[in-house]
Amino acid sequence: MKPKSRARMVDVAERANVALVTVSRVLNESPAVSPATREKVLAAIEELGYVPNLVAGSLASSQTGMIAIVVPTIGNPVFSETVEAMSNIFRSVGFEILLGTTGEPPGDESRLIENFLARRPDGMLIHGSNPTGRTRRLLASANIPIVQSGDLEEHADPVDMVVAYSNFRGAKAMTEHLLEMGCRKIAFVGRQFTWNDRSFARQRGYRAALTEHGLAVDESIVLECDLGFTEGTKALLKIKSRTPDVDAIFFAGDVWAAGALFECVRQGLSVPEDIAIAGFDDHAIAGVTAPRLSTIRVPRYEIGERAAQMLLQRISGGQTEDAVVDVGFELVVRDSTNRKKR
Amino acid sequence: MKPKSRARMVDVAERANVALVTVSRVLNESPAVSPATREKVLAAIEELGYVPNLVAGSLASSQTGMIAIVVPTIGNPVFSETVEAMSNIFRSVGFEILLGTTGEPPGDESRLIENFLARRPDGMLIHGSNPTGRTRRLLASANIPIVQSGDLEEHADPVDMVVAYSNFRGAKAMTEHLLEMGCRKIAFVGRQFTWNDRSFARQRGYRAALTEHGLAVDESIVLECDLGFTEGTKALLKIKSRTPDVDAIFFAGDVWAAGALFECVRQGLSVPEDIAIAGFDDHAIAGVTAPRLSTIRVPRYEIGERAAQMLLQRISGGQTEDAVVDVGFELVVRDSTNRKKR
DNA sequence: CTGTTAGCGCGTTCAC
DNA sequence: GTGAACGCGCTAACAG
Numbered sequence: 162m163k164p165k166s167r168a169r170m171v172d173v174a175e176r177a178n179v180a181l182v183t184v185s186r187v188l189n190e191s192p193a194v195s196p197a198t199r200e201k202v203l204a205a206i207e208e209l210g211y212v213p214n215l216v217a218g219s220l221a222s223s224q225t226g227m228i229a230i231v232v233p234t235i236g237n238p239v240f241s242e243t244v245e246a247m248s249n250i251f252r253s254v255g256f257e258i259l260l261g262t263t264g265e266p267p268g269d270e271s272r273l274i275e276n277f278l279a280r281r282p283d284g285m286l287i288h289g290s291n292p293t294g295r296t297r298r299l300l301a302s303a304n305i306p307i308v309q310s311g312d313l314e315e316h317a318d319p320v321d322m323v324v325a326y327s328n329f330r331g332a333k334a335m336t337e338h339l340l341e342m343g344c345r346k347i348a349f350v351g352r353q354f355t356w357n358d359r360s361f362a363r364q365r366g367y368r369a370a371l372t373e374h375g376l377a378v379d380e381s382i383v384l385e386c387d388l389g390f391t392e393g394t395k396a397l398l399k400i401k402s403r404t405p406d407v408d409a410i411f412f413a414g415d416v417w418a419a420g421a422l423f424e425c426v427r428q429g430l431s432v433p434e435d436i437a438i439a440g441f442d443d444h445a446i447a448g449v450t451a452p453r454l455s456t457i458r459v460p461r462y463e464i465g466e467r468a469a470q471m472l473l474q475r476i477s478g479g480q481t482e483d484a485v486v487d488v489g490f491e492l493v494v495r496d497s498t499n500r501k502k503r
Numbered sequence: 504m505k506p507k508s509r510a511r512m513v514d515v516a517e518r519a520n521v522a523l524v525t526v527s528r529v530l531n532e533s534p535a536v537s538p539a540t541r542e543k544v545l546a547a548i549e550e551l552g553y554v555p556n557l558v559a560g561s562l563a564s565s566q567t568g569m570i571a572i573v574v575p576t577i578g579n580p581v582f583s584e585t586v587e588a589m590s591n592i593f594r595s596v597g598f599e600i601l602l603g604t605t606g607e608p609p610g611d612e613s614r615l616i617e618n619f620l621a622r623r624p625d626g627m628l629i630h631g632s633n634p635t636g637r638t639r640r641l642l643a644s645a646n647i648p649i650v651q652s653g654d655l656e657e658h659a660d661p662v663d664m665v666v667a668y669s670n671f672r673g674a675k676a677m678t679e680h681l682l683e684m685g686c687r688k689i690a691f692v693g694r695q696f697t698w699n700d701r702s703f704a705r706q707r708g709y710r711a712a713l714t715e716h717g718l719a720v721d722e723s724i725v726l727e728c729d730l731g732f733t734e735g736t737k738a739l740l741k742i743k744s745r746t747p748d749v750d751a752i753f754f755a756g757d758v759w760a761a762g763a764l765f766e767c768v769r770q771g772l773s774v775p776e777d778i779a780i781a782g783f784d785d786h787a788i789a790g791v792t793a794p795r796l797s798t799i800r801v802p803r804y805e806i807g808e809r810a811a812q813m814l815l816q817r818i819s820g821g822q823t824e825d826a827v828v829d830v831g832f833e834l835v836v837r838d839s840t841n842r843k844k845r
Numbered sequence: 846c847t848g849t850t851a852g853c854g855c856g857t858t859c860a861c
Numbered sequence: 862g863t864g865a866a867c868g869c870g871c872t873a874a875c876a877g
Contacts, residue, residue: 167646169870180848185872193846210644215621216567217870219558220853227601227622236587238580245578248604257618259569260602262590276599279557280569302552304509390791416787423791445758446788449732449765511854522864527856535862559854562869 168209177205188213219281228472229259229282231273233289237265237388239442239461243288243310246465254473256283263290266356271296278303284472289359291315306475308468313487315358322475323485324468328359331457331490332366335411335439338455338492340374342500344409344437347371348382350396351413360385363413363441382407386417393420409437409498415444418454422497426451437498443491452496460488510551519547530555561623570814571601571624573615575631579607579730581784581803585630585652588807596815598625605632608698613638620645626814631701633657648817650810655829657700664817665827666810670701673799673832674708677753677781680797680834682716684842686751686779689713690724692738693755702727705755705783724749728759735762750778751840757782757789760796764839768793779840785833794838802830 174181179198186194187202194202205211219225228251232240248258259282263270267290274296277285282305289311292300300307300320307321316323339347349367352360368378382400386392393412397420400407412418418440425432432438432452440447443458467486475481516523521540528536529544536544547553561567570593574582590600601624605612609632616638619627624647631653634642642649642662649663658665681689691709694702710720724742728734735754739762742749754760760782767774774780774794782789785800809828817823 167644171870181870182848182872183846186847189872195846198847210641212617212641212645213621214562214623214870215618216558216561216623217853218872220556220562220855221870221872223853223872225558230602234587235577235590236580236584238578238583241580241583242578245576245604248577248602249606252604252606252610252615255618257622258602260572260590260600262587262594264591264594268594273594275554276557276597278554280599281556281558299552299554302509303554390787394791419788420791423793426793445732446761449736449762451765451768513854523855524857524864525862528863531856537862540862556854559869560856562871563854563856565856565869 168211170211170213173202173205173209173211176209177201223281225281225283226256227259227280227282228256228469229261229277229280229285231261231263231270231277231285231287231290233265233267234262235260238444240288242461243465243468246462247286247469250466250469250473256473266353275299283476284308286310286468286472288468291358292320306472308472310464310468312359312362313485314362316485319484321484322471324464324471324488325486326459326464326488326490328362329366329369331441331459331492332363332411332413333370334366334490334492335441335455335457336367336370337374338494339409339411339437339439339498340370340376342409342433342437342498344500345376346379346382346404346407347409347411348379348384348400348404348407349411349413350384350386350393350400350417352388353385360413367411367413379404388414388416390416390420390423393417394424397421397424407436409433409439411439411441413441415440415442415447415454415456418456418497419444419446419450422450422452422454433496433498433500437500439498443493447493447495450497455495455498456493458491458493460490463488510553512553512555515544515547515551515553518551519543565623567623567625568597569599569601569622569624570811571603571619571622571627573603573605573612573619573627573629573632575607575609576604577602580786582630584803585807585810588804589628589811592808592811592815598815608695617641625818626650628652628810628814630810633700634662648814650814652806652810654701654704655827656704658827661826663826664813666806666813666830667828668801668806668830668832670704671708671711673783673801673834674705674753674755675712676708676832676834677783677797677799678709678712679716680836681751681753681779681781681840682712682718684751684775684779684840686842687718688721688724688746688749688751690721690726690742690746690749690752691755692726692728692735692742692752692759694730695727702755709753709755721746730756730758732758732762732765735759736766739763739766751775751781752778753781753783755783757784757786757796757798760798760839761786761788761792764792764794764796775838775840775842779842781840785835789835789837792839797837797840798835800833800835802832805830 310324313325313327354361440456447454447456652666655667655669696703782798789796
């Protein structure tokens with residue numbers, strides 16, 4: 162049953178003794194086909210092993226059934242969970258996903274987005290970056306719904322729609338919590354501020370909290386570092402050596418915080434008495450370490466879901482929802498910062 | 504500069520006073536265009552904000568420049584790291600990624616693959632599942648290179664190419680290591696065997712090692728569980744209550760193992776003296792816990808790279824490499840099982 | 846309910 | 862170096 166060259170719709174039509182359109186209708190589940198002919202067509206498709214050509218279909222209908230998703234990296238759980246949420250929703254309604262990563266540090270984001278636009282997706286989801294200039298203009302004139310997600314302030318002036326939370330306010334809330342717990346020498350560890358807007362926002366939140374409480378920022382204990390548990394360990398050691406009487410470290414990522422925590426356990430430092438450790442993201446590990454990590458819970462999965470739903474609603478011509486959705490965050494106080502237990 | 508309706512190639516040609524082909528040539532970097540006209544065309548493209556239509560181009564050239572990637576889920580780091588490796592390689596050579604998840608437990612994998620085939624990708628990467636029957640036939644007759652990855656034995660009869668390691672041998676090696684360390688009552692925790700072939704293979708490896716050493720398998724301490732740290736904790740508790748004198752637990756996933764480890768620390772059980780804990784995958788956390796986790800290192804990133812490279816080589820018409828590549832695994836002995844320290 | 850006629854936007858022959 | 866013609870495989874109007 163294997164044809165020498167791939168079967169086309171005409172071949173199916175011929176075999177079923179119907180017109181080409183009829184085959185098209187069966188495939189697109191048009192109600193205007195009698196059950197009898199429908200069966201004939203289906204049989205012919207089966208016999209020929211026919212697989213429709215959606216690229217031709219897309220050209221003709223100017224709808225591709227594809228959604229472009231742009232994220233910094235897919236290997237980082239912080240992003241992959243959001244992508245998974247999006248993926249689940251799109252899969253359930255028959256859209257397919259064009260996945261692109263800008264890289265960290267960001268590579269040629271503009272080129273990626275333009276390439277995607279050339280594939281005529283029915284919608285676009287951009288997580289964690291905010292295109293400007295030429296790319297932004299192209300996006301705007303692409304005439305498709307676009308949802309940006311990630312940081313709220315960064316997307317103050319969105320191309321189209323936004324689903325986000327405030328990294329600034331989240332970091333500020335955690336820092337204020339640390340202050341409330343009596344900490345005064347609070348260090349901060351984040352990702353490279355220059356090319357990571359979310360990290361930059363978190364760092365600003367940290368600074369704002371200190372400043373508002375009349376505390377100066379000690380630049381020697383504000384660190385940038387790479388990803389991974391061991392980087393958190395290293396950061397802890399560096400900070401302790403520079404400022405032995407540091408009483409808290411706010412890691413803008415739970416993985417670092419966990420890495421530091423493990424090292425504290427090894428060194429016999431008691432957390433939070435000797436030093437408080439705070440994280441960010443509410444990574445799964447934060448809830449299981451000993452002591453358990455205080456963190457800022459970010460609704461990563463919900464962000465993906467909301468973004469996907471807003472996009473679908475717009476694609477199906479539904480009412481435009483609010484252009485900007487703030488999904489918020491939650492300060493989760495666990496053991497690692499709780500210096501005032503009952 | 505924003506046209507009412509999207510600019511087409513003809514519009515660019517008109518504006519640049521050249522023929523349509525010339526624009527096409529410029530876009531495809533054909534050498535047969537004089538620098539002067541080339542500039543004219545580029546200028547026209549810029550002025551019109553022209554974005555080429557790759558779906559039309561794909562139809563005409565019957566090359567989409569897309570690679571379909573199928574994985575169980577993208578939220579699980581075990582898979583997302585492999586996808587990231589693939590993504591990085593394809594991005595560097597200008598291919599785009601069509602991402603699909605079959606779900607866990609697997610949903611309608613066949614439908615997903617057929618939908619993908621309809622989009623005419625230039626190649627396909629299937630991780631962690633082995634299509635059969637109709638789907639397999641369609642794949643075979645799609646006439647594109649296909650790399651399956653995941654378990655070696657599962658892919659003994661591949662559709663096309665394979666990059667994998669042996670989950671069976673990996674699990675067997677770890678179990679043998681445990682036996683060598685003097686453990687005799689070894690429990691096993693894995694993912695649902697019925698719908699997860701990799702988990703099934705690991706379980707078989709565990710059983711094989713015990714049997715070969717003349718030990719019976721105690722079915723009451725062979726558990727299936729869901730993903731996550733806390734599931735590992737629960738499994739530990741269940742096993743300890745059923746068989747208090749268990750002397751080792753082999754978790755077929757580091758996340759479970761870590762969850763159990765944390766609980767041991769809380770309960771004051773010393774690892775590995777009271778109970779040895781072994782993991783699988785070499786997740787980042789395995790190297791940083793206290794004690795650090797023994798595990799089976801799987802080259803996830805390399806699998807993604809190799810798979811992508813093999814696909815590209817075939818797409819570019821290069822020699823067919825070995826159809827089956829065994830990337831192997833590595834037994835990593837750390838503290839959590841090492842009962843014979845120096 | 847079914848069929849006919851036109852394109853969708855671009856790549857690819859060929860001539861010039 | 863450039864241009865005109867045709868076709869990729871399918872969907873969208875219309876008729877009947």
